[in-house]
Amino acid sequence: MKIAIGSDHAGFPLKEEIRKHLGEIGVEYVDCGVYDSSSADYPLQAKATCEKITSGECERGILCCGTGIGISMAANKVKGIRAACCSDYFSAKYTRLHNDANVLCMGARVIGAGAAMELVDVFLTTDFEGGRHQRRVDLITEIENA
Ligand code: RB5
Numbered sequence: 001m002k003i004a005i006g007s008d009h010a011g012f013p014l015k016e017e018i019r020k021h022l023g024e025i026g027v028e029y030v031d032c033g034v035y036d037s038s039s040a041d042y043p044l045q046a047k048a049t050c051e052k053i054t055s056g057e058c059e060r061g062i063l064c065c066g067t068g069i070g071i072s073m074a075a076n077k078v079k080g081i082r083a084a085c086c087s088d089y090f091s092a093k094y095t096r097l098h099n100d101a102n103v104l105c106m107g108a109r110v111i112g113a114g115a116a117m118e119l120v121d122v123f124l125t126t127d128f129e130g131g132r133h134q135r136r137v138d139l140i141t142e143i144e145n146a
Contacts, residue, residue: 010064
């Protein structure tokens with residue numbers, strides 16, 4: 001599985017930890033920036049990262065900003081993206097099982113790197129349950145296409 005990652009300046013330190021972690025666990029990734037801590041506008045990195053997914057180049061994405069909220073709001077404006085802002089393990093697991101989330105967003109000012117890596121691992125290894133949840137995801141897509 002190939003992953004797209006991105007962040008603004010506030011999320012940059014956490015993105016760097018994630019980059020290192022993905023390397024260690026052997027997950028291929030594309031880094032869509034930012035590449036240093038200079039002030040950046042998170043919708044730009046959200047768009048660049050999400051387009052790697054909608055183009056088919058990457059299967060899932062991980063985005064970080066200060067809270068995880070702004071960058072998730074921006075990501076969810078990209079057609080075909082289901083981004084979930086998570087700071088706990090249960091949510092990161094169930095957003096895969098029930099929502100088929102394709103982007104995990106986290107706040108570098110909200111959670112520490114240790115917890116974040118556990119969220120990354122469960123997000124990348126949990127499959128969508130389908131069934132009744134597929135119908136609900138389809139209804140989300142209907143709203144997007146209305
Ligand atoms: C940047 O200061 C901060 O606003 C941004 O990283 C994010 O938290 C927005 O939701």
